[in-house]
Amino acid sequence: LLYEQVAGEIESQIQNQTLSPGDRLPSVRQMSRAQKVSISTVVQAYIHLEQKGLVEARPQSGFYVKPQGFQLPEPDTKKPHFKSTSVSIGDVISSIFGAAREKDIIHLGAACLSPELYPSKKLNRLTSQVLKETPLHSAQYDMPPGYLPFRKQLAKRMLHSGAKVRAEDIVTTAGAMEAITLALKVCTRPGDTVMIESPIYYGTLQVLQSLGLKAFEVPCHPRTGVDPDEVRALLKKEKVKAGLFIPNFNNPVGSLMPDENKKSLVQIFSEKEIPLIEDDIYGDLTFSSQRPSTLKRYDNDDWVITCSSFSKTLAPGYRVGWVISKRFQEQLEREKFISTVATASLPQYILNQYLADGGYDRHIRHLKDVFSQQIHRVSDTICQNFPKETKFTRPLGGFVLWVELPKHIDSVKFHDQALQKGVSVTPGVVFSARGSYKNFIRLNCGNLWSPEIERALKKLAQMAHGME
Amino acid sequence: LLYEQVAGEIESQIQNQTLSPGDRLPSVRQMSRAQKVSISTVVQAYIHLEQKGLVEARPQSGFYVKPQGFQLPEPDTKKPHFKSTSVSIGDVISSIFGAAREKDIIHLGAACLSPELYPSKKLNRLTSQVLKETPLHSAQYDMPPGYLPFRKQLAKRMLHSGAKVRAEDIVTTAGAMEAITLALKVCTRPGDTVMIESPIYYGTLQVLQSLGLKAFEVPCHPRTGVDPDEVRALLKKEKVKAGLFIPNFNNPVGSLMPDENKKSLVQIFSEKEIPLIEDDIYGDLTFSSQRPSTLKRYDNDDWVITCSSFSKTLAPGYRVGWVISKRFQEQLEREKFISTVATASLPQYILNQYLADGGYDRHIRHLKDVFSQQIHRVSDTICQNFPKETKFTRPLGGFVLWVELPKHIDSVKFHDQALQKGVSVTPGVVFSARGSYKNFIRLNCGNLWSPEIERALKKLAQMAHGME
Numbered sequence: 001l002l003y004e005q006v007a008g009e010i011e012s013q014i015q016n017q018t019l020s021p022g023d024r025l026p027s028v029r030q031m032s033r034a035q036k037v038s039i040s041t042v043v044q045a046y047i048h049l050e051q052k053g054l055v056e057a058r059p060q061s062g063f064y065v066k067p068q069g070f071q072l073p074e075p076d077t078k079k080p081h082f083k084s085t086s087v088s089i090g091d092v093i094s095s096i097f098g099a100a101r102e103k104d105i106i107h108l109g110a111a112c113l114s115p116e117l118y119p120s121k122k123l124n125r126l127t128s129q130v131l132k133e134t135p136l137h138s139a140q141y142d143m144p145p146g147y148l149p150f151r152k153q154l155a156k157r158m159l160h161s162g163a164k165v166r167a168e169d170i171v172t173t174a175g176a177m178e179a180i181t182l183a184l185k186v187c188t189r190p191g192d193t194v195m196i197e198s199p200i201y202y203g204t205l206q207v208l209q210s211l212g213l214k215a216f217e218v219p220c221h222p223r224t225g226v227d228p229d230e231v232r233a234l235l236k237k238e239k240v241k242a243g244l245f246i247p248n249f250n251n252p253v254g255s256l257m258p259d260e261n262k263k264s265l266v267q268i269f270s271e272k273e274i275p276l277i278e279d280d281i282y283g284d285l286t287f288s289s290q291r292p293s294t295l296k297r298y299d300n301d302d303w304v305i306t307c308s309s310f311s312k313t314l315a316p317g318y319r320v321g322w323v324i325s326k327r328f329q330e331q332l333e334r335e336k337f338i339s340t341v342a343t344a345s346l347p348q349y350i351l352n353q354y355l356a357d358g359g360y361d362r363h364i365r366h367l368k369d370v371f372s373q374q375i376h377r378v379s380d381t382i383c384q385n386f387p388k389e390t391k392f393t394r395p396l397g398g399f400v401l402w403v404e405l406p407k408h409i410d411s412v413k414f415h416d417q418a419l420q421k422g423v424s425v426t427p428g429v430v431f432s433a434r435g436s437y438k439n440f441i442r443l444n445c446g447n448l449w450s451p452e453i454e455r456a457l458k459k460l461a462q463m464a465h466g467m468e
Numbered sequence: 469l470l471y472e473q474v475a476g477e478i479e480s481q482i483q484n485q486t487l488s489p490g491d492r493l494p495s496v497r498q499m500s501r502a503q504k505v506s507i508s509t510v511v512q513a514y515i516h517l518e519q520k521g522l523v524e525a526r527p528q529s530g531f532y533v534k535p536q537g538f539q540l541p542e543p544d545t546k547k548p549h550f551k552s553t554s555v556s557i558g559d560v561i562s563s564i565f566g567a568a569r570e571k572d573i574i575h576l577g578a579a580c581l582s583p584e585l586y587p588s589k590k591l592n593r594l595t596s597q598v599l600k601e602t603p604l605h606s607a608q609y610d611m612p613p614g615y616l617p618f619r620k621q622l623a624k625r626m627l628h629s630g631a632k633v634r635a636e637d638i639v640t641t642a643g644a645m646e647a648i649t650l651a652l653k654v655c656t657r658p659g660d661t662v663m664i665e666s667p668i669y670y671g672t673l674q675v676l677q678s679l680g681l682k683a684f685e686v687p688c689h690p691r692t693g694v695d696p697d698e699v700r701a702l703l704k705k706e707k708v709k710a711g712l713f714i715p716n717f718n719n720p721v722g723s724l725m726p727d728e729n730k731k732s733l734v735q736i737f738s739e740k741e742i743p744l745i746e747d748d749i750y751g752d753l754t755f756s757s758q759r760p761s762t763l764k765r766y767d768n769d770d771w772v773i774t775c776s777s778f779s780k781t782l783a784p785g786y787r788v789g790w791v792i793s794k795r796f797q798e799q800l801e802r803e804k805f806i807s808t809v810a811t812a813s814l815p816q817y818i819l820n821q822y823l824a825d826g827g828y829d830r831h832i833r834h835l836k837d838v839f840s841q842q843i844h845r846v847s848d849t850i851c852q853n854f855p856k857e858t859k860f861t862r863p864l865g866g867f868v869l870w871v872e873l874p875k876h877i878d879s880v881k882f883h884d885q886a887l888q889k890g891v892s893v894t895p896g897v898v899f900s901a902r903g904s905y906k907n908f909i910r911l912n913c914g915n916l917w918s919p920e921i922e923r924a925l926k927k928l929a930q931m932a933h934g935m936e
Contacts, residue, residue, distance in 0.1 A: 094798070094801075112609070136583045175808055206806045319810065339807075
């Protein structure tokens with residue numbers, strides 16, 4: 001492809017050091033004239049280089065060659081296993097997280113943001129407004145499917161991901177994990193197999209375990225997520241009752257499935273008439289200017305069930321999420337009633353007002369700037385301090401890094417030692433039903449950068465050097 | 469027994485009309501002197517007559533013979549079945565409740581209160597206070613087991629039911645149904661059998677169905693709940709993994725297990741080391757001056773798991789409940805995380821403040837007065853208008869009536885017809901895993917009495933007369 005040629009030329013200039021770290025690339029217009037290609041080709045080329053981690057975009061300024069120190073490699077994608085496995089990770093997880101909840105710890109474990117990053121002031125102002133306008137909000141159950149004006153706002157926001165959905169097909173939930181549980185409940189029974197990507201958020205694995213479901217893992221590429229061809233091949237190996245993927249900024253690897261792959265994935269599942277659940281909780285947190293597509297966008301045959309929440313963007317303490325499906329709407333509504341009867345009314349009213357007032361997009365832009373900066377800082381600190389066998393991801397959104405430590409390091413022991421030194425990390429084993437990723441850790445970059453965090457990272461680096 | 473003799477004498481005076489409806493019984497002291505029995509014997513006799521529905525206590529005034537019109541009998545207790553049954557009532561229920569959610573209907577179906585009966589004003593005032601004092605409340609997950617000061621308040625309130633529990637043994641939840649689900653999850657697996665009372669709240673049956681559990685029903689006496697001897701006998705018939713009862717004001721029959729029976733029930737389950745789940749959501753809503761005991765009170769060996777919420781007393785829209793168990797605390801905490809990650813923080817902060825400020829007891833006293841009045845009014849209307857084969861309960865707390873219509877009436881058809889006339893009722897079949905109670909309906913008395921409600925009840929009466 002033309003853009004790849006353009007990108008390849010620049011890449012070789014970086015490699016032979018014609019272009020040095022910190023150098024600014026020619027502007028898109030200049031490049032277009034010089035290479036006699038269209039502007040959009042140059043843009044594609046630059047984005048491609050950015051995604052490869054060779055250059056970085058600086059807002060209002062252009063693209064710059066990244067510092068060399070940044071060049072520790074990315075983790076490799078695992079080879080697939082060809083069958084499902086039962087899930088039993090509950091005990092590991094609770095022993096890990098029990099210890100990590102103490103207050104005096106630098107939290108690089110759980111995927112949480114600094115509280116200051118949420119728009120609490122505005123939400124509190126809106127709360128006072130809601131108290132005045134609907135003083136009886138707490139005196140009634142807001143029965144499933146949930147508060148209609150809020151669901152209309154959610155339907156509107158889905159347009160940003162290219163998906164047209166009706167408010168009637170949305171059921172509000174107590175956060176995204178309830179949404180995912182409901183989605184799994186309507187399409188599986190205990191003993192069934194669910195195809196998931198690997199690594200995947202441990203909460204998802206706990207839900208599978210709790211519902212008595214087996215996991216059929218597909219390796220997730222750290223940039224592009226699962227490979228549809230591999231998915232297609234693996235689906236032939238075993239009867240699968242549902243798929244469950246995080247197409248936008250998989251937690252923990254930060255991958256983003258290209259649109260073509262999303263489209264293929266939806267096609268594959270639709271052809272086989274298998275429900276395809278997407279967890280889109282990080283979708284809004286892209287580092288690029290374009291909000292990525294949901295699988296729902298390509299869901300012509302209504303097999304995709306979209307789950308999400310505002311816990312990573314607006315208010316984790318509100319516990320508000322949602323699940324979207326036309327085909328399964330009635331069953332989802334029923335399972336929601338059985339699960340927790342209704343979603344709390346006040347937070348739905350507040351969030352509805354927040355979305356209606358505008359300002360969400362501005363808030364998200366701010367978050368993204370903070371996250372991409374923090375990820376760069378943590379990445380730099382890793383490159384400068386960790387053993388040189390270390391590998392780590394270049395996430396394209398979200399706020400976590402997935403770090404592969406030298407092979408001999410057992411990350412559960414690493415976690416235990418780190419905790420004794422006052423730092424929490426999440427060991428890789430909890431992100432797989434098979435106990436893979438023994439030498440991986442996930443680092444949370446959602447906390448505002450501080451000298452404490454830098455010191456914490458250097459402690460981790462020291463530990464990694466010391467563990468032989 | 470002596471008190472039965474005293475009661476029997478009065479009863480015959482009522483029957484031969486020496487004592488007429490509206491007459492005041494002699495004071496306890498007078499009666500004690502006249503009959504030469506102890507004061508406590510007279511008190512027992514009067515309470516016995518009250519429970520039989522022959523006399524009624526009027527606060528600050530004494531006991532009065534009840535109006536004759538009130539004398540439609542109570543429903544009989546069913547004979548037990550000797551084995552468990554699988555549960556599949558989901559479809560019936562959702563078809564029923566879908567229709568009943570419309571706005572212009574007189575809601576005698578769902579067990580809901582008039583919104584004005586909740587202390588919204590005070591809760592809203594406390595909300596403003598919380599927003600000021602903890603402006604970042606929404607910006608953090610309040611991780612399980614939940615907000616400690618709130619759990620301390622809950623532990624304190626448990627003392628009113630005679631139970632000493634530690635705040636550390638309480639996990640807060642998104643309402644009582646989540647609490648019950650978590651409790652069942654920690655002691656059962658799909659396919660297991662749970663002993664429940666019959667009739668029982670349909671939400672409980674839906675949860676059993678959703679978890680793939682079988683129900684082993686024990687008949688519930690309309691005044692005294694399940695009979696411990698019967699429980700003991702039935703436990704010999706089949707392997708049971710948990711018991712689940714509503715000892716205080718069973719929904720729908722309003723029964724209250726006597727303390728001796730509660731004690732025996734706990735003993736029976738403790739001896740067999742079977743977890744015993746109690747749903748205490750109506751426990752505070754007693755019509756007597758004494759808050760009834762929880763099973764937890766008698767739980768010396770730590771087999772009781774207590775579940776409850778404030779949805780029937782303070783704020784259904786908040787979705788806050790809790791589950792109490794020392795033995796299963798860790799597992800409950802873990803299952804809570806898997807279910808909905810965390811309980812919303814704001815409502816826990818508000819409710820904590822509400823309990824700390826006092827005034828809950830006063831609020832409850834007010835609710836009880838309203839409910840007992842409304843139940844009397846609905847009861848009178850039934851007696852004056854329904855077919856004379858009708859039977860109904862004399863609940864000792866809560867706000868629902870359980871009505872046995874003439875045998876030939878199919879209550880699902882009755883429900884459908886009522887809905888067409890703008891009135892919702894809950895048909896009896898949804899309160900049993902076996903589809904029993906075909907000619908029963910549950911009437912909600914939680915709405916403030918109004919001419920509309922009276923008209924609605926008369927419509928129901930007319931329909932009952934008309935259905936041949």
